[in-house]
Amino acid sequence: MTRTVLLGTVGALALAALTAAPALAAKPATTAAANPFAAASTLPFEAPRFDIIKDADYLPAFKQGMKIQLAEVKKIAENPAAPTFDNTLVAMERSGRMLDRVNQVFFSVVSANTNDALDKVQTEVAPKLAQHQDAIFLNPKLFQRVKALYDKRDSLNLEPEQAQLLKVYYEQFIHAGAQLNDADKAKLRALNTKLSSLETAFQQKLVAAAKAGGLVVDDKAKLAGMGDNAIAAAAEAAKGRKLDGKYLIPLQNTTQQPALSSLDDRATRQALFERGWTRAEMGDANDTRATISELATLRAQKAKLLGFPNYAAYVLADQMAVTPEAAQGFMQRMVPALAAEQKREAAEIQEQIKKDGQDFTLKPWDWAKYAEQVRKAKYDLDEGALKPYFELHTVLEEGVFYAANQLYGLTFKRRTDIPVYQADVLVYEVTDKDGSPLGLMYFDYFKRDNKSGGAWMSNFVQQSKLLGTKPVVYNVCNFTKPAPGQPALISFSDVTTMFHEFGHALHGLFANQTYQTLSGTNVARDFVEFPSQFNEHWALDPKILAHYAKNYQTGQAMPAELVEKIKKAATFNQGYSLGEVVAAAMLDLQWHSLPADAPKQDVDAFEKEALAKTGLDVDDVPTRYRSSYFLHIWGNGYAAGYYAYLWTEMLDDDSYAWFKEHGGLTRENGDRFREMILSKGHTEDYGTMFRAFYGKDPDIGPMLENRGLAPEGK
Numbered sequence: 182m183t184r185t186v187l188l189g190t191v192g193a194l195a196l197a198a199l200t201a202a203p204a205l206a207a208k209p210a211t212t213a214a215a216n217p218f219a220a221a222s223t224l225p226f227e228a229p230r231f232d233i234i235k236d237a238d239y240l241p242a243f244k245q246g247m248k249i250q251l252a253e254v255k256k257i258a259e260n261p262a263a264p265t266f267d268n269t270l271v272a273m274e275r276s277g278r279m280l281d282r283v284n285q286v287f288f289s290v291v292s293a294n295t296n297d298a299l300d301k302v303q304t305e306v307a308p309k310l311a312q313h314q315d316a317i318f319l320n321p322k323l324f325q326r327v328k329a330l331y332d333k334r335d336s337l338n339l340e341p342e343q344a345q346l347l348k349v350y351y352e353q354f355i356h357a358g359a360q361l362n363d364a365d366k367a368k369l370r371a372l373n374t375k376l377s378s379l380e381t382a383f384q385q386k387l388v389a390a391a392k393a394g395g396l397v398v399d400d401k402a403k404l405a406g407m408g409d410n411a412i413a414a415a416a417e418a419a420k421g422r423k424l425d426g427k428y429l430i431p432l433q434n435t436t437q438q439p440a441l442s443s444l445d446d447r448a449t450r451q452a453l454f455e456r457g458w459t460r461a462e463m464g465d466a467n468d469t470r471a472t473i474s475e476l477a478t479l480r481a482q483k484a485k486l487l488g489f490p491n492y493a494a495y496v497l498a499d500q501m502a503v504t505p506e507a508a509q510g511f512m513q514r515m516v517p518a519l520a521a522e523q524k525r526e527a528a529e530i531q532e533q534i535k536k537d538g539q540d541f542t543l544k545p546w547d548w549a550k551y552a553e554q555v556r557k558a559k560y561d562l563d564e565g566a567l568k569p570y571f572e573l574h575t576v577l578e579e580g581v582f583y584a585a586n587q588l589y590g591l592t593f594k595r596r597t598d599i600p601v602y603q604a605d606v607l608v609y610e611v612t613d614k615d616g617s618p619l620g621l622m623y624f625d626y627f628k629r630d631n632k633s634g635g636a637w638m639s640n641f642v643q644q645s646k647l648l649g650t651k652p653v654v655y656n657v658c659n660f661t662k663p664a665p666g667q668p669a670l671i672s673f674s675d676v677t678t679m680f681h682e683f684g685h686a687l688h689g690l691f692a693n694q695t696y697q698t699l700s701g702t703n704v705a706r707d708f709v710e711f712p713s714q715f716n717e718h719w720a721l722d723p724k725i726l727a728h729y730a731k732n733y734q735t736g737q738a739m740p741a742e743l744v745e746k747i748k749k750a751a752t753f754n755q756g757y758s759l760g761e762v763v764a765a766a767m768l769d770l771q772w773h774s775l776p777a778d779a780p781k782q783d784v785d786a787f788e789k790e791a792l793a794k795t796g797l798d799v800d801d802v803p804t805r806y807r808s809s810y811f812l813h814i815w816g817n818g819y820a821a822g823y824y825a826y827l828w829t830e831m832l833d834d835d836s837y838a839w840f841k842e843h844g845g846l847t848r849e850n851g852d853r854f855r856e857m858i859l860s861k862g863h864t865e866d867y868g869t870m871f872r873a874f875y876g877k878d879p880d881i882g883p884m885l886e887n888r889g890l891a892p893e894g895k
């Protein structure tokens with residue numbers, strides 16, 4: 182199953198601390214009236230006005246939006262009337278509409294379709310957003326009002342969602358440092374500004390490093406094994422960079438690169454792997470190591486200021502796992518079985534290399550290729566033979582949408598009248614089971630040089646009954662764009678990614694909250710990947726698979742024996758695919774367990790030692806992300822949170838086991854899951870929600886079994 186995924190959400194007040202560097206010269210201000218973010222869009226569902234938004238609109242919209250919200254917040258904080266739920270919390274929820282609009286749209290395009298102008302805006306605006314957030318959460322008068330309400334919460338006769346909103350606000354204030362004295366608040370503000378600048382710098386360096394890191398090949402013969410379509414795509418990619426006649430294999434954001442499973446020429450494999458491994462460690466302007474080492478130090482200092490022993494402890498305090506020890510202990514329970522499986526797989530692959538008539542020692546750039554041979558030999562399954570059955574648009578409409586129809590009664594209609602930010606983006610209107618409009622959904626599937634790596638979901642518009650908004654959601658992926666005239670054939674791993682990101686989308690679309698702060702995917706990191714990973718299970722459901730896996734030329738359904746082979750092969754190579762994720766998650770926790778007084782770290786030395794401590798075979802199975810290109814933790818808000826993908830896998834496998842015990846793919850089961858999990862946002866505690874659905878606490882058993890690692894299993 183794919184784990185290339187991440188998610189970015191930007192809440193009303195939980196402004197993502199994405200971004201930045203030194204401020205640039207101010208641009209001429211646009212009048213508020215002319216700015217497309219000044220008022221709610223008049224398009225259906227308040228869809229963004231990509232038909233009129235210009236790059237030059239963002240910066241003035243941010244400035245104006247922050248100014249308006251600060252005035253609104255000042256009015257709330259200085260209200261002479263005694264604090265009430267309405268004049269404080271509801272007023273906060275209504276504040277910052279313009280800023281929210283520009284925020285949601287800007288961070289989507291700067292991630293998915295950036296350019297120099299947008300990068301400059303991000304660089305300038307990121308530290309300002311961090312300061313803006315501090316101006317709200319470190320405002321003592323505002324905090325006193327929230328605290329006064331919180332202290333007498335039992336006597337306020339609040340509805341459950343209101344009580345939860347009060348609790349969440351109070352905890353956000355504490356988490357943000359509202360209880361610090363003035364001197365410490367000043368220190369915190371300076372740290373937050375610096376951190377947001379470093380995070381932007383990391384993100385921008387990495388995009389440039391990944392672009393520069395692509396492998397250029399002169400001789401077609403060196404690409405033997407890749408297949409005609411992939412070679413045509415490589416020629417097309419080279420053309421896009423004015424390298425006519427050559428071939429370009431662009432880098433994916435992970436350590437392993439897809440082409441490594443097919444390239445016959447070992448030297449080309451090694452070259453491609455090393456381009457990826459060292460992409461952000463070239464000693465040039467795109468080298469991220471100095472940025473990382475400073476980020477780690479400053480985060481540790483921030484945690485200390487807020488009363489925590491390290492940054493991981495600070496981050497996990499409001500997550501489902503609560504402590505780094507719980508997250509680490511959970512992963513530690515997998516290590517013995519996982520390390521043994523890695524040894525077994527490595528030996529099997531070394532054996533395959535020998536059978537192939539070769540005498541070299543297995544290296545990471547050989548793993549995927551020879552694992553593919555083992556897979557063929559063991560399961561007679563050829564990844565290449567699957568692709569004709571996975572045409573992207575068919576998978577989307579007849580698979581992803583069909584599953585949502587069978588489980589939840591949703592229907593989808595293509596809208597070509599809604600403006601998009603890039604010509605490849607598809608838009609659909611989503612209709613609920615009772616025929617009422619549910620929301621709007623955008624899909625941006627193809628890789629571009631100006632897109633961040635990986636796959637993610639977020640909202641252009643978040644759902645709120647108070648604000649009268651319905652969800653406008655998007656999915657972004659990085660699938661290889663076919664050469665002109667060719668069908669978009671994707672791998673089964675890409676299919677899984679589509680189901681995954683759409684699981685996030687369902688969480689966003691089913692949001693049914695009064696308050697945006699609690700709405701949809703505004704939940705903890707180690708809960709938010711639960712709906713997405715749960716949705717991956719339907720990719721292999723017999724009824725769903727039969728509906729979408731059809732040969733793009735003949736329309737024939739995938740033969741039963743091929744389906745059977747995919748299922749049998751599902752637990753293949755888990756020592757690798759689970760191992761690389763566990764290694765990355767443990768590396769993340771170790772970076773963020775540094776105490777504030779630790780010296781500045783040498784990134785490579787720290788990483789080497791941290792990986793050695795995992796107890797896994799990290800030489801054959803390198804970490805999925807090296808520190809220097811670990812975007813999740815240095816640029817995208819998953820710091821000390823990468824373990825969440827594994828934690829939520831425990832939740833989703835348990836839930837899928839529940840479905841299997843109760844009749845599988847039925848509307849009744851779907852409606853129950855929607856009612857108890859997908860529509861709830863953060864209106865309850867995560868453990869409470871999960872126990873209500875599942876009937877008990879989460880259990881690691883089904884996850885290990887699914888991975889073929891059950892202690893009693895094979």
Ligand SMILES: [Zn+2]
Nearest residue numbers: 186187188713
């Ligand atoms: Zn995800």
